Amino acid sequence: MADYNAQPLERLIANFQKLSGVGRKGATRMAYQILGMDKAEAEEFGNAILAVHNQIHRCPVCQSFTEREICKICESPARDKSVICIVESPRDITTFEKTREYKGTYHVLHGLISPLDGIGVDQLTVKELLVRLNEDDVKEVIMATNPTVEGEATAMYLSRLIKPLGIKVTRLAYGLPVGSSLEFADEVTLFRALKGRTEI
Amino acid sequence: MADYNAQPLERLIANFQKLSGVGRKGATRMAYQILGMDKAEAEEFGNAILAVHNQIHRCPVCQSFTEREICKICESPARDKSVICIVESPRDITTFEKTREYKGTYHVLHGLISPLDGIGVDQLTVKELLVRLNEDDVKEVIMATNPTVEGEATAMYLSRLIKPLGIKVTRLAYGLPVGSSLEFADEVTLFRALKGRTEI
Numbered sequence: 443m444a445d446y447n448a449q450p451l452e453r454l455i456a457n458f459q460k461l462s463g464v465g466r467k468g469a470t471r472m473a474y475q476i477l478g479m480d481k482a483e484a485e486e487f488g489n490a491i492l493a494v495h496n497q498i499h500r501c502p503v504c505q506s507f508t509e510r511e512i513c514k515i516c517e518s519p520a521r522d523k524s525v526i527c528i529v530e531s532p533r534d535i536t537t538f539e540k541t542r543e544y545k546g547t548y549h550v551l552h553g554l555i556s557p558l559d560g561i562g563v564d565q566l567t568v569k570e571l572l573v574r575l576n577e578d579d580v581k582e583v584i585m586a587t588n589p590t591v592e593g594e595a596t597a598m599y600l601s602r603l604i605k606p607l608g609i610k611v612t613r614l615a616y617g618l619p620v621g622s623s624l625e626f627a628d629e630v631t632l633f634r635a636l637k638g639r640t641e642i
Numbered sequence: 643m644a645d646y647n648a649q650p651l652e653r654l655i656a657n658f659q660k661l662s663g664v665g666r667k668g669a670t671r672m673a674y675q676i677l678g679m680d681k682a683e684a685e686e687f688g689n690a691i692l693a694v695h696n697q698i699h700r701c702p703v704c705q706s707f708t709e710r711e712i713c714k715i716c717e718s719p720a721r722d723k724s725v726i727c728i729v730e731s732p733r734d735i736t737t738f739e740k741t742r743e744y745k746g747t748y749h750v751l752h753g754l755i756s757p758l759d760g761i762g763v764d765q766l767t768v769k770e771l772l773v774r775l776n777e778d779d780v781k782e783v784i785m786a787t788n789p790t791v792e793g794e795a796t797a798m799y800l801s802r803l804i805k806p807l808g809i810k811v812t813r814l815a816y817g818l819p820v821g822s823s824l825e826f827a828d829e830v831t832l833f834r835a836l837k838g839r840t841e842i
Contacts, residue, residue: 448713450693453693456690457687460679460683460687471663474733485692487657488688489688489692490650490656492684493650493654495681495684497650507648536647
């Protein structure tokens with residue numbers, strides 16, 4: 443019976459359930475684990491959640507999350523300001539940084555155009571992107587939105603907006619994932635891999 | 643790169659990783675979700691974690707968690723105080739209450755005897771159990787620890803302790819899980835099901 447649990451525990455379970463991928467059972471397990479921690483540890487956890495909203499805000503340039511005035515990447519003189527890689531969320535930046543190959547800057551859209559979910563251009567950070575394109579000497583914009591319907595549509599929309607400004611717009615290559623097998627490739631991916639084949 | 647994330651975000655990720663079954667990826671996803679919540683929602687979450695330790699304590703009778711002076715079950719005049727069901731953790735009580743069949747009380751051990759993990763009788767709430775057995779008019783103690791090595795050993799130890807007091811000690815029945823198939827039953831379970839067969 444849900445109403446057996448103590449009320450503060452039910453409250454915590456309800457909060458854990460708000461996280462996507464966490465159901466009633468998982469949330470209950472997590473809440474009991476918090477209860478099983480010593481008090482200092484649980485306080486650290488609770489305060490970490492409170493701190494994240496108090497200390498982190500969007501970087502005024504790239505719109506990623508940062509606790510500084512301007513984020514590390516935008517601030518760094520080592521990064522090439524003439525190339526902007528457009529991503530959906532701040533997490534994508536971490537993925538790119540792991541490759542240690544990209545030396546340009548980023549721009550976080552904080553979403554994708556999705557009429558079905560009622561998300562239009564106004565909810566994204568397109569206005570801030572246009573300011574950057576006008577102010578900085580940008581030579582290339584790389585579309586790095588996910589290869590989904592919404593990702594494609596957003597990339598298309600933005601490229602039509604940016605190209606007239608005389609800026610080169612590129613898209614990440616489609617193809618077979620490294621280490622995968624032809625056997626498991628879907629037709630569309632294979633078609634794109636064939637179309638984008640390069641000379642050895 | 644782990645060090646790309648803003649420091650308060652890394653702190654929150656580290657806290658989520660403390661939960662068992664949550665790895666680096668899951669913790670990162672959760673932390674970003676917290677960041678994506680509006681501030682009031684995140685504050686509610688953080689405060690819920692803080693509240694759980696401040697407001698919940700062990701029931702002085704059954705040792706389960708409660709925000710009241712004495713827990714609902716121990717306080718209820720409808721519950722039969724002469725029967726005590728011994729469980730490993732407070733979560734087990736919820737499982738029992740779901741059956742809506744059991745009308746006795748509970749006693750939470752908060753662990754099982756496990757010499758390999760350095761958990762002896764002193765770390766469990768055996769002392770508190772003995773106080774109850776001496777003070778209340780207890781007629782039956784039901785061992786409901788998990789059917790594992792540690793659960794069995796703990797049940798054995800406690801039954802040897804309680805039987806000399808002239809109290810009936812019982813154990814949950816072993817057998818085939820309802821809805822399962824003979825095909826999937828292991829030998830030990832089948833042996834116990836055979837041994838515990840009842841007349842139709």
